Amino acid sequence: MVWNYPEISKEDFMKLLKGFVDLLILASGFQSSGVPAHWDAENCKKALQWGLFFEKVVRGINSSDMFGESMRELDEAILEMKANPLFPKGLEGLSSDTLLKGREFVLEHLMNVSTLKDKQLQAILVAAVESGDGITDIVDGMLCKRQAVVSCVSALETGLKILYNNIERREPLQREDKDTTLLGSGQQPIELLTWNIWQSKGVSYFLSKRTLRLVSGASLIFSAPKAQWAEVLRRLRVSAENDDDILIEKIELLLLGCVTSRWTHLIEGLMSASYKSVTVSEQYEELCKLLLQRSKSLKQNEIALNSKVEEILEYLTEILENRFYHLWKLPSALIAAAIPSWSPLFGLYFGEIEKQLKLDHSTTRCCSCEKDLNEHKNCELVERVWCLYVFHICGCH
Known part of the structure; x- marks a missing residue:
């Protein structure tokens, strides 16, 4: 197979893709050291722009049959990258198909953080509005999905708390004949x-x-x-x-x-x-x-x-x-x-x-x-x- 897409070489594309993976790790909420990663509107906007970049490149490669060999080479290169034992498990879904929805892929990692705070959510919304081009509809759908998940988790936590408190307060049964223990x-x-x-x-x-x-x-x-x-x-x-x-x-x-x-x-x-x-x-x-x-x-x-x-x-x-x-x-x-x-x-x-x-x-x-x-x-x-x-x-x- 021969890479024949003229806009970017396979080597340069994969180098940028590895950088994109590092960005997505940060978008998941933590740095490699375990320290929380904080995102402001400007950084969220840059991340969405990276997602848009990969959308355009993969769409360009996929737009014509003449670049079919390049698409196959790209898929093989992504599979090889994911085969590395140090590749993050949370990004196993990465593929040419997900790159076609690059901004959505970025938003999933930014918004599915368990410790998502109001300030970070505000930064994501501001960045999404500035990015435009239908991205606000994606954000709206994700917010509804997250709200449903949060409601479910909240209900489970309430139930567990009730069960936990009942166990903590439970009065153990007493032995009827205390003398039999001696x-x-x-x-x-x-x-x-x-x-x-x-x-x-x-x-x-x-x-x-x-x-x-x-x-x-x-x-x-x-x-x-x-x-x-x-x-x-x-x-x-x-x-x-x-x-x-x-x-x-x-x-x-x-x-x-x-x-x-x-x-x-x-x-x-x-x-x-x-x-x-x-x-x-x-x-x-x-x-x-x-x-x-x-x-x-x-x-x-x-x-x-x-x-x-x-x-x-x-x-x-x-x-x-x-x-x-x-x-x-x-x-x-x-x-x-x-x-x-x-x-x-x-x-x-x-x-x-x-x-x-x-x-x-x-x-x-x-x-x-x-x-x-x-x-x-x-x-x-x-x-x-x-x-x-x-x-x-x-x-x-």
């Missing part, structure tokens, strides 16, 4: 009251607005190839004052990335987990058996079905090396739900819990209990054992 040291079952508190705590975390936003972000980040999402995590800003905070946020994102595809099932499973009169020792023994029963063939079969999760867990294991204490700062339910029992990380995490349970010195514990395993009743460590038991033995996955 079964002796080491054999006291988890009380119904404690079971309900931990269950509500886990569901509250999964349904909180903050968590849902993180899940949405994790779903987008980890839909990209590993090289790309690892670079995104690496670029998260770190300062001397908040190194640990940033690391914990990265760990939380990685854990959420392991469960985004089954988020609804996790919530349903945890909410439906019925009470069992089981002791800490019994839960602990069941988890030990689970570790022993996981055969090599089963592990390989599960990994084959969860290659994306395996990549995330490998990355997570690397950054947690010699820093497992950071896991104590994250919700027990999230860790239990996110780390599958076939992962080596599951054994490492359970091993750390086991060490903590058997420590004799309170100064080194992550809970306030002072003696051995038999004295742990409703502390953080027992909650972590309970979460692992509920998700991996009771089958809340």
